[in-house]
Amino acid sequence: xxxxxxxxxxxxxxxxxxxxxxxxxxxxxxxxxxxxxxxxxxxxxxxxxxxxxxxxxxxxxxxxxxxxxxxxxxxxxxxxxxxxxxxxxxxxxxxxxxxxxxxxxxxxxxxxxxxxxxxxxxxxxxxxxxxxxxxxxxxxxxxxxxxxxxxxxxxxxxxxxxxxxxxxxxxxxxxxxxxxxxxxxxxxxxxxxxxxxxxxxxxxxxxxxxxxxxxxxxxxxxxx
DNA sequence: GCGACAG
DNA sequence: ATCTTGTCGC
Numbered sequence: 140x141x142x143x144x145x146x147x148x149x150x151x152x153x154x155x156x157x158x159x160x161x162x163x164x165x166x167x168x169x170x171x172x173x174x175x176x177x178x179x180x181x182x183x184x185x186x187x188x189x190x191x192x193x194x195x196x197x198x199x200x201x202x203x204x205x206x207x208x209x210x211x212x213x214x215x216x217x218x219x220x221x222x223x224x225x226x227x228x229x230x231x232x233x234x235x236x237x238x239x240x241x242x243x244x245x246x247x248x249x250x251x252x253x254x255x256x257x258x259x260x261x262x263x264x265x266x267x268x269x270x271x272x273x274x275x276x277x278x279x280x281x282x283x284x285x286x287x288x289x290x291x292x293x294x295x296x297x298x299x300x301x302x303x304x305x306x307x308x309x310x311x312x313x314x315x316x317x318x319x320x321x322x323x324x325x326x327x328x329x330x331x332x333x334x335x336x337x338x339x340x341x342x343x344x345x346x347x348x349x350x351x352x353x354x355x356x357x358x359x360x361x362x363x
Numbered sequence: 364g365c366g367a368c369a370g
Numbered sequence: 371a372t373c374t375t376g377t378c379g380c
Contacts, residue, residue: 179371180370180371182373215369215371216368217370221369224370245369245370246370250369251369257369257370271369273370274369275369275370277368277369278368278369309380
């Protein structure tokens, strides 16, 4: 199973060139749907699972879901996560009857060595507004934001801003938010904050995570 | 060369 | 990411 990392890196430079930080998100009063995507798999299995859950705004009710189960083609290689997970998200999007106005991805957007993290990769390939929502830092430096919900600090890589570190809940570890595609830093962070109700993670991601794990667990029982 | 390293 | 129970703190 030999993959040409050089080719993958070149593909990322291509993705990065197409990324735009110009905001394409509709006005808040016209925002109706936001999706969350998540991928999951069993320890030594070649099978992976993914789900996208679309929520309505501003009430955050689930209006549609889609999930897939397929072979994992790549191992996890830091910096190349998108090549492993994008195929799953692509299938989920194809199975949806509606296309969410924005999609939140579990990982970084432009906060990546080559500005081509999972969210940016998905955004460019699917031509959809995406936001990278990561639970830990990958590259860049930052100052710890204040402990109150809503506090924000910048994520910097070599003098350049690549994302924001956002406290989405009091006294809880912050989230690392970066634009994926067709959105700016401020809008991305504000949307994420508006989607975080009682928990650290935004509702679309929580719903997608819950669904994909449900499916993964029942697959184990089904196979044994 | 060494250590770090989204999920 | 996954393997896993209780436990400390707001």
